[in-house]
Amino acid sequence: MTVLSLIESLKLDVHNGGDGNRSVSRGVVGDLLSFVMGGAPEGAAWVTLQTHVNLAAVAVLKEIPLVILASGRTPDPELLDRCKKENIALATAAGSPFEICGALHDLGLKG
Amino acid sequence: MDSHYEVEFTVRGDDFLAAGEASNQIKETLIMLGVPSAISRRASVITYEAEMNLVIHSGGGTLRAVITPEKLTIQATDRGPGIPDLHLAMREGFSTAPDRVREMGFGAGMGLPNIKRNSDNLEIESEVGKGTTLTATILFHEGPGDRR
Numbered sequence: 001m002t003v004l005s006l007i008e009s010l011k012l013d014v015h016n017g018g019d020g021n022r023s024v025s026r027g028v029v030g031d032l033l034s035f036v037m038g039g040a041p042e043g044a045a046w047v048t049l050q051t052h053v054n055l056a057a058v059a060v061l062k063e064i065p066l067v068i069l070a071s072g073r074t075p076d077p078e079l080l081d082r083c084k085k086e087n088i089a090l091a092t093a094a095g096s097p098f099e100i101c102g103a104l105h106d107l108g109l110k111g
Numbered sequence: 112m113d114s115h116y117e118v119e120f121t122v123r124g125d126d127f128l129a130a131g132e133a134s135n136q137i138k139e140t141l142i143m144l145g146v147p148s149a150i151s152r153r154a155s156v157i158t159y160e161a162e163m164n165l166v167i168h169s170g171g172g173t174l175r176a177v178i179t180p181e182k183l184t185i186q187a188t189d190r191g192p193g194i195p196d197l198h199l200a201m202r203e204g205f206s207t208a209p210d211r212v213r214e215m216g217f218g219a220g221m222g223l224p225n226i227k228r229n230s231d232n233l234e235i236e237s238e239v240g241k242g243t244t245l246t247a248t249i250l251f252h253e254g255p256g257d258r259r
Contacts (some may be wrong), residue, residue: 031214031216032221033163033215033216033217033226034160034163034220034221035219037156037159037160038156038224039224042152048216050215052215052216053127053128054127054131054216055131056131057131057135057159058131059134060135060138060157061131061138061155061156062152062155063152078128
């Protein structure tokens with residue numbers, strides 16, 4: 001599915017829309033940056049509780065099109081700026097990481 | 112392409128705002144040179160982890176990438192505190208990162224293991240009080256100009 005359709009399906013609060021047409025077929029969840037760096041599949045949506053600017057560098061290098069901040073977390077201003085610059089979609093979900101991953105799984109995303 | 116292409120970046124210690132920029136520029140260089148994406152993805156893991164080690168542990172240093180038709184070499188050099196026990200440093204989960212860095216999701220003891228997993232060859236020379244040079248190599252099975 002696309003970034004845009006995923007955002008709509010999960011009713012995410014969008015901070016930056018990024019490239020809504022990019023494809024998302026996989027997912028990754030984690031707050032350890034090296035875990036995501038080492039193991040995120042290509043084109044994955046990333047669910048995390050971190051909110052700082054360094055998420056953007058990982059997203060760029062791992063070609064992650066969408067970062068979902070779980071449990072209603074708000075992005076640091078520097079993260080939002082960097083996501084805009086790098087065209088990475090950034091959105092907040094009210095649900096916990098567990099709930100978001102469950103919803104992504106129901107949408108057909110694999111790990 | 113030329114038979115030898117080299118880029119070098121200065122990485123500042125403790126600069127978490129700029130962290131990742133050198134890796135990003137190296138990735139863009141590899142894409143520009145037509146290096147296959149499977150290789151540039153491995154290279155990104157290596158450069159990012161090496162760059163973060165420079166930011167977190169060594170007070171900064173240089174990150175260099177050398178591309179020849181046979182291989183990609185990534186070298187991180189610093190004049191930081193050095194690694195007293197390399198064997199221990201390579202162990203998954205071992206970290207000397209301070210708490211404030213761990214709270215950001217760094218310092219999980221996965222950096223060097225990530226580098227090793229994505230390298231065809233990894234050499235680390237380190238002397239306590241003098242610094243560390245990490246050299247990671249990825250071999251091209253095809254020429255880097257051969258796009259998949």
